[in-house]
Amino acid sequence: xxxxxxxxxWVEEFKRQINLSEAYKKAGATWTAGVVALIISAKPExxxxxxxxxxxxxxQGVCRDAKIVAAEEAQKAPFCITGDYVRWKxxxxxxxxxxxxxxxxxxxxxxxxxxxxxxxxxxxELVECTTRIDTKxxxx
Amino acid sequence: MPYDAQLNFVFWCPTxxxxxxxxxxDIGIEVEGLKCKKALIVTDKDLIKNTDIPEKIRxxxxxxxxxxxxxxxxxxxxxxxxxxxKLGKELGADCxxxxxxxxxxxxxxxxxxxxxxxxxxxxxxxxxxxxxxxTPHLVIPTTAGxxxxxxxxxxxxxxxxxRKLIFGDYNILPNVAILDPKMTEGLPPRLTGATGMDAxxxxxxxxxxxxxxxxxxxxxxxxxxxxxxxxxxxxxxxxDMTARGQMLIxxxxxxxxxxxxxxxxxxxxxxxxxxxxxxxxxxANSILLPPCLKYNADACGDVYLKVLAIFGVxxxxxxxxxxxSAVAEKxxxxxxxxxxxxxxRDVGVPEEGLKECSELALSDGAIVYNPKFISxxxxxxxxxxxxx
Numbered sequence: 001x002x003x004x005x006x007x008x009x010w011v012e013e014f015k016r017q018i019n020l021s022e023a024y025k026k027a028g029a030t031w032t033a034g035v036v037a038l039i040i041s042a043k044p045e046x047x048x049x050x051x052x053x054x055x056x057x058x059x060q061g062v063c064r065d066a067k068i069v070a071a072e073e074a075q076k077a078p079f080c081i082t083g084d085y086v087r088w089k090x091x092x093x094x095x096x097x098x099x100x101x102x103x104x105x106x107x108x109x110x111x112x113x114x115x116x117x118x119x120x121x122x123x124x125e126l127v128e129c130t131t132r133i134d135t136k137x138x139x140x
Numbered sequence: 141m142p143y144d145a146q147l148n149f150v151f152w153c154p155t156x157x158x159x160x161x162x163x164x165x166d167i168g169i170e171v172e173g174l175k176c177k178k179a180l181i182v183t184d185k186d187l188i189k190n191t192d193i194p195e196k197i198r199x200x201x202x203x204x205x206x207x208x209x210x211x212x213x214x215x216x217x218x219x220x221x222x223x224x225x226k227l228g229k230e231l232g233a234d235c236x237x238x239x240x241x242x243x244x245x246x247x248x249x250x251x252x253x254x255x256x257x258x259x260x261x262x263x264x265x266x267x268x269x270x271x272x273x274x275t276p277h278l279v280i281p282t283t284a285g286x287x288x289x290x291x292x293x294x295x296x297x298x299x300x301x302x303r304k305l306i307f308g309d310y311n312i313l314p315n316v317a318i319l320d321p322k323m324t325e326g327l328p329p330r331l332t333g334a335t336g337m338d339a340x341x342x343x344x345x346x347x348x349x350x351x352x353x354x355x356x357x358x359x360x361x362x363x364x365x366x367x368x369x370x371x372x373x374x375x376x377x378x379x380d381m382t383a384r385g386q387m388l389i390x391x392x393x394x395x396x397x398x399x400x401x402x403x404x405x406x407x408x409x410x411x412x413x414x415x416x417x418x419x420x421x422x423x424a425n426s427i428l429l430p431p432c433l434k435y436n437a438d439a440c441g442d443v444y445l446k447v448l449a450i451f452g453v454x455x456x457x458x459x460x461x462x463x464x465s466a467v468a469e470k471x472x473x474x475x476x477x478x479x480x481x482x483x484x485r486d487v488g489v490p491e492e493g494l495k496e497c498s499e500l501a502l503s504d505g506a507i508v509y510n511p512k513f514i515s516x517x518x519x520x521x522x523x524x525x526x527x528x
Contacts, residue, residue: 100351102267103351104150105152105268105309105310106150107268108266108267108268108269109268109269110265110266110269111265112265112266112305113265113308114303114304115503117505117507118502118503120508
């Protein structure tokens with residue numbers, strides 16, 4: 001059954017996919033920089049009435065926790081990436097590479113870019129994990 | 141690789157460009173054009189000490205100038221930006237006029253944030269996090285290389301933490317850039333050569349970047365044509381105003397090109413030796429460009445053929461896979477004529493420091509866009525060793 005993005009079920013499945021991924025385990029093995037939060041900006045016209053935060057507690061190739069949080073909570077993470085719904089949809093569909101998206105202003109990164117760059121392979125594997133989720137989008 | 145239907149990109153360069161001898165003296169008109177009345181000049185100690193340029197700009201601004209902040213140093217730090225922001229607030233500055241090279245311009249980009257948003261610069265580290273236009277910023281470059289007057293990035297060092305913070309945001313793109321050849325007239329030959337090589341690296345890296353796109357290509361290719369013709373002239377005779385002017389235009393076009401298409405491994409490696417051993421950025425780029433071209437040769441021969449053609453080589457009998465090595469040789473020939481050092485060992489880099497630089501280079505934003513993906517520091521080390 002397709003899971004709606006974003007939702008608690010989708011995030012739980014994302015965590016499961018991350019922890020199933022041998023590629024991420026390897027690529028993310030050196031990540032010790034803390035939580036990465038994602039914020040999906042509200043888009044009322046498709047039913048997303050408020051900003052949604054996704055909290056990913058990543059550590060050395062493992063996702064220790066993943067949950068939906070309020071945007072204000074997500075902002076407290078050491079790395080917080082914000083984008084419109086359509087941009088996240090493009091990321092999940094592999095139409096937008098996240099670091100390229102940050103450079104072009106399509107996604108906003110709060111945090112230390114060099115740390116992200118050093119772990120760009122891990123970021124790519126996280127995107128790969130999202131593609132394995134049967135995802136239903138609000139606007140489809 | 142030719143472009144195909146999958147091509148998509150953003151090209152963003154809203155900076156107004158003013159060019160011509162003595163146009164820097166029109167700075168007041170440009171400040172008023174932005175509806176500003178209180179300009180803070182941001183410049184560096186050397187320029188104040190060794191030239192009359194900041195004073196000329198102050199006089200040209202007249203009553204529009206509320207002060208000069210001249211504490212900028214090479215590798216500007218967040219503490220310097222925060223001091224500048226504090227002074228700007230005290231003086232009620234409503235715009236910034238940066239006068240200098242990359243450090244002065246990047247410092248002013250940082251001050252623009254602090255003045256508008258409050259707090260301290262380190263609160264805004266990241267990419268595209270600002271939500272509104274920042275303090276208006278006018279730039280008068282005194283070198284022809286960085287292109288920082290048309291880029292959306294400021295690199296500012298956190299001296300306490302010993303690392304460079306990157307601030308990338310379309311909202312810090314300067315509003316106006318005044319390219320006045322007179323402002324670069326006094327630049328010594330070696331600095332002219334080194335900063336010019338920085339510009340050609342911007343252009344070549346924009347061309348081979350994995351985020352390359354046609355608008356940036358056009359600007360980069362023309363920048364290379366101008367640099368090939370005018371950089372030797374500017375080094376030979378600093379008073380050649382035609383050469384000085386064309387070099388400012390070349391650096392500007394290369395800056396706009398790489399600000400959109402991004403860079404690659406040359407800059408990642410140059411930033412690292414710069415951070416560890418204080419090698420001048422332009423010199424580091426100049427030395428590292430040839431081995432990096434060879435490293436990337438099998439990935440972008442078609443691009444390097446275009447560069448070769450600009451250097452006057454008949455490319456009909458050169459296969460794309462040979463083009464990287466051929467361009468590398470041309471660059472070496474070019475930099476020898478400019479009298480620039482050829483090896484990292486000549487600019488104070490110890491061989492035992494290369495390994496640490498190799499690790500550091502993998503954290504540099506520029507490396508993400510190298511035409512060949514690199515995640516192994518051993519590969520980077522080999523390139524450094526060739527340059528050493």
